[in-house]
Amino acid sequence: MATIHDVARAAGVSISTVSYALSGKRSIADSTRRRVADAAVSLGYQPHAGARMLAGTRTQIFALTAPLRHDTYAPAHMAFVLAVATAARRHDYDILLLTEDEATKGLSRVASSRLVDGVIVLDVSVRDERIALVQNLGVPTVVIGIPDDPAGLACVDLDFEAATRLAIDGLADRGHRRMALLGHPDEIYERGSNFPIRVRDTFLSHTADLGLPGRFSTSETDSGAVRAALDALLAGDERPTALIMHCQESVQATVLDHLRDRKISVPEDMSIISVGSTFDTTKFSPALDVIPLIPAATCDAAVDILVASLPDPPDPRVQYVAPEYRANGSVAPVPAP
Amino acid sequence: MATIHDVARAAGVSISTVSYALSGKRSIADSTRRRVADAAVSLGYQPHAGARMLAGTRTQIFALTAPLRHDTYAPAHMAFVLAVATAARRHDYDILLLTEDEATKGLSRVASSRLVDGVIVLDVSVRDERIALVQNLGVPTVVIGIPDDPAGLACVDLDFEAATRLAIDGLADRGHRRMALLGHPDEIYERGSNFPIRVRDTFLSHTADLGLPGRFSTSETDSGAVRAALDALLAGDERPTALIMHCQESVQATVLDHLRDRKISVPEDMSIISVGSTFDTTKFSPALDVIPLIPAATCDAAVDILVASLPDPPDPRVQYVAPEYRANGSVAPVPAP
């Protein structure tokens, strides 16, 4: 393997000139820069990662702590992991993956051995031991999601509150007054990520603010439970004319199956908006209006904040990513009674 | 941050003694070892990762290349990524995650900058550009899955052939003669991982060897397609009495729903075995007999092979992980005509 000395010799310059020519950290004569670049390419020179870490101030590695809980929805989780890795690469950073059993021990290890320049915390839960840890370690950190107490932290997340209001307002504008929200399994609200709670609470408060009745139900993910939950949500005289769904893909598919079975047409009899979804709602039949959760949007913002602050920790802040409405034809004016 | 010099001073020894005491690479007096260990703990000493990489011969990092194709089944994929990380940690290795757009460029980068000691290739496809690359780079590599041409490679995978025969033989022993296999979507067979093909081909050849008719069908994953595929598989006079499923979780759930709708009882009217599944088939109703694909088993073997060979590439070989039958009550003797 070629070293910086080999490149220096080939280009006829000193190793410091090679270093500066390649990093651009001081001005170099064009002809020199070219010779160095040519020599580096023809020798297939790649700087030694360990030497850089030792001599320099950066490792170009971030740790990503992404615990898989038993109720984690794998496709969304994967999408976020990938989006973080992709965003990091744009800034020349690699991702070191820390798994659950390593959630704390691993964080200490990689931070204090200076293997990583920063930490990205994924899928933060309401009370998350990783938070106190990174604060103690003093390692620059950005959190994707918002814990109960975000004090002192840099957090990034979709503005689920705004997304929920956007859905409700859009339906209200079309004359809908009776809306329902179908959410995740109970367990998710009891001790999980906090965004389902934010959607639920915003749904209840914002419908109330508008003087509208708001029905909410959780649902387990199996098809029987979904059908039962939906039946309960639609029971009684004052049947909702609009449904907001914040739940996983298979549940939303089952809802559409069940509405079809019950001869409830979308959007003629029932308008539907899918909120905070990471999957493609145009593949459903019918395609659903959606206010998506876009992993790349959130993760790009998170990585940008982290990179910008290095080598210091980022300033504490909660950055909300603005929601975006995508109409796909599943919302219509409220049907005449 | 404490360095090795701080530990040496605190323990009243030289830095080489600290290094050896901590690594155990040469014999050290018990009392010295204890003093060094105490000093290291009380100072919170963690060796500098970059310094180790530069001075030593190992980085204690493996690259994991785990591309997410659009037909990747995320839960299984996640399970494998996690199993690799967990297995690596047992040998004091961390995992650097390489995503798809980095599948080749990233591999070259981390290998030639000597960031990683080895590479683990996940979800290898039939023809995979990553294979030629790692062979060229000369970086120690182990492949999870088996490409078309495994020559020169160390590969690890569940013995899907044996698993399929095990399923067929188990059914044949109970008197079943008409068996069907429900597989993945077509696309998977056309250009994907090779194990679905191995299951399909073994199913067809082994039933033929036994002189039994074997029906095979692919299926898309949406509920309508699954029901149609199943109906086709069960059509005609000679209805199969046993079904082997090698497809994703939601498809298997739909199959059970559909059999229930058609009043076909499991196992009384129809015996079922789930093959190569990564999910929990005891959660279905009824619970299904399964020959599971256990990510930990495969990944442990892969990491063991890689670690054992370092710093050299492992010897070329294809290591098959033996299948294991788990009875859960979904197989019964063939019903009387």
Added chain:
DNA sequence: CTGAAAGCGCTTACAG
């Protein structure tokens, strides 16, 4: 059983 020292391959003040 232990120590003094070379050296891994870079980055970055310090000098000119």
Added chain:
DNA sequence: CTGAAAGCGCTTACAG
């Protein structure tokens, strides 16, 4: 615009 040199914090022959 460029170079000589110190130094990052380890590991590991070399010596005793």
